[in-house]
Amino acid sequence: MNLRTLLPGRKAAAIVAACAATAATLAVAPATAAPMHKDLGETxxxxxxxxxxxxxxxxxxxxxxxxxxxxxxxxxxxxxxxxxxxxxxxxxxxxTFDYTAWYLDAFALHVDGAPVEGDALEYSTSTPEGGLTAPLAVVPPDSTPGCEASDYDGLDVTGQVALIQRGECAFADKQRIASEQGASAAIIYNNVEGPLNGTLGGAEDAVIPTAGVSQAVGEDLAGKPGAEVHLDVQARTEEVTARxxxxxxxxxxxxxxxxxxxxxxxxxxxxxxxxxxxxxxxxxxxxxxxxxxxxxxxxxxxxxxxxxxxxxxxxxxxxxxxxxxxxxxxxxxxxxxxxxxxxxxxxxxxxxxxxxxxxxxxxxxxxxxxxxxxxxxxxxxxxxxxxxxxxxxxxxxxxxxxxxxxxxxxxxxxxxxxxxxxxxxxxxxxxxxxxxxxxxxxxxxxxxxxxxxxxxxxxxxxxxxxxSTEEVNGMTRAERAQVRQQQAAFAAQSLAGAGASHADESSSAMHDHTPDRA
Missing domain, CATH: 3.40.630.10 (Zn peptidases)
Known part of the structure; x- marks a missing residue:
């Protein structure tokens, strides 16, 4: 693969003046490329x-x-x-950096007595020892499922396990809002095929025990409002210094x-x-x-x-x-x-x-x-x-x-x-x-x-x-060439209107306002 042609940095004022002296009759020549290097990708x-x-x-x-x-x-x-x-x-x-690490010691999820495949979301709080048992409350999915308190309008989830579809807002927000509506735990199901794995972001963000399940499992559970859910999450945290x-x-x-x-x-x-x-x-x-x-x-x-x-x-x-x-x-x-x-x-x-x-x-x-x-x-x-x-x-x-x-x-x-x-x-x-x-x-x-x-x-x-990072944090080659053409044309006009001595003075005072960054 060929690398882009690279432009040199700021020119000395004398070079700008020299370009200006011929700009009235000649097109501006392309900037000289920096020495090319063998493409590292090829190695x-x-x-x-x-x-x-x-x-x-x-x-x-x-x-x-x-x-x-x-x-x-x-x-x-x-x-x-x-x-x-x-x-x-x-x-x-x-x-080094310090953070609160989370370790899962045990997880189990059963619905109406049958085991359900899933996992605890990282930083989930623990259930009581032996788990909790509560009815399933299905939060109707919309474009922002479980992301606003209004998603629970007309739905009483007090003491229940809220089933919420993934999407739009963070897992932490979904379980927090469910908790604020009275839910004792949450199950978040994927919005694409496959299992749901994820994190609540940190121990400070975890409010209630929260599990993740696949899209298929979640859609099946969505047809079982009121089903008996048994969720057991046993987790612990530890302060860790990492690198x-x-x-x-x-x-x-x-x-x-x-x-x-x-x-x-x-x-x-x-x-x-x-x-x-x-x-x-x-x-x-x-x-x-x-x-x-x-x-x-x-x-x-x-x-x-x-x-x-x-x-x-x-x-x-x-x-x-x-x-x-x-x-x-x-x-x-x-x-x-x-x-x-x-x-x-x-x-x-x-x-x-x-x-x-x-x-x-x-x-x-x-x-x-x-x-x-x-x-x-x-x-x-x-x-x-x-x-x-x-x-x-x-x-x-x-x-x-x-x-x-x-x-x-x-x-x-x-x-x-x-x-x-x-x-x-x-x-x-x-x-x-x-x-x-x-x-x-x-x-x-x-x-x-x-x-x-x-x-x-x-x-x-x-x-x-x-x-060169110029096209990321500076101007493009085309923009730089345009600026230089404008500078040269301005200098040429000064030459024509004020005489050679004044043109020399003007051109030596010109500044290249293109970015410094390589």
């Missing part, structure tokens, strides 16, 4: 990326089957990634940093090889191929986040720990969370909101990031679709403080359509990752072709921005 080898996945699987196998934050498998994952980066010469830190891994190149501007991240942790139920071993492996191999001292105008900062599965905690704490000037030093944030799903889709975050779904556009510059990612991924032979900035991954806090963001995604519990299967392959009617958040998210749960394509794209685009 990516899928076997090397897969080797990192093997390492993460073995770490999980040796540590209770998972790499969840707060547990030994996560600490071993931190040491693996940090060690690789240190050995490559990066400036590596492992900043992120942050590594930065030793070359490039430190005040215009390109930041790229992936979450390092898994859920407690499995090794998390697709979610998010794939993002971790792709980003780590990109860093190793780029090296710690690349020929770059902008420094590149690689981040591997902890406690994403507990509510984006590691990345959120990191961003909130930066002062305003430190946030300004970050030109953009690129996020890679699940890039090798076994029934893979090919998605880029919808930075310009051209799809018109869910959340609005990202901060200024996000549209350009989407464009560059789509262009790079398309060059590998696939057609790319947009995916909403729905707040479910580590870009969230970056967007909240105005940092432009983008990233790639191959799909989680969403279902592949017939049209998508026709252009991407795979199986229509099945989720992109049928093993999402399960013990089966292992080395057999990865589409290696999708992983390699996405990693090549990560490497190419990260390298591109290491040379």
């Amino acid at each position: 990516i080898n899928g076997n090397a990326v897969n080797r990192h996945l093997i390492a993460l699987q073995r770490i999980a196998d040796q540590n209770g089957g998972n790499r969840a934050t707060g547990l030994p498998g996560y600490d071993a994952s931190v040491e693996y990634v940090a060690g690789k980066l240190r050995n490559a010469g990066f400036d590596v830190t492992t900043p 992120n891994v942050v590594a930065q190149t030793r070359t490039g501007r430190a005040d215009n940093v390109v930041m790229a991240g992936a979450h390092l942790d898994s859920v407690a139920d499995g090794a998390g090889i697709n979610d998010n071993g794939t993002g971790t492996a792709g980003l780590l191999e990109t860093a190793l191929k780029m090296g710690s001292t690349p020929d770059a105008n902008n420094a590149v900062r690689f981040a591997f986040w902890g406690a994403e599965e507990s509510g984006l905690i590691g990345s959120t704490k990191y961003v909130q720990g930066l002062n305003f000037e430190q946030q300004l030093d970050i030109a953009m944030y690129l996020n890679f969370d699940m890039i090798g799903s076994p029934n893979a889709g090919y998605f880029a975050y919808d930075g310009d909101d051209s799809d018109g779904e869910g959340a609005g556009p990202g901060p200024f510059g996000s549209a350009q990031i989407e464009k560059d990612l789509v262009e790079a991924l398309s060059s590998t032979g696939v057609e790319v679709e947009g995916t909403d900035f729905n707040g479910r991954s580590d870009y969230s806090e970056f967007i909240n403080v105005g940092i432009p963001a983008g990233g790639l995604f191959t799909g989680a519990e969403g279902v592949k359509t017939e049209e998508q299967a026709a252009k991407w392959g795979g199986v229509a009617g099945e989720s992109y990752d049928p093993n999402y958040h399960t013990p089966q998210d292992d080395l057999g749960n990865v589409d290696r072709l999708a992983l390699e394509r996405n990693t090549k794209t990560i490497a190419s685009v990260t390298q591109l921005y290491s040379q």
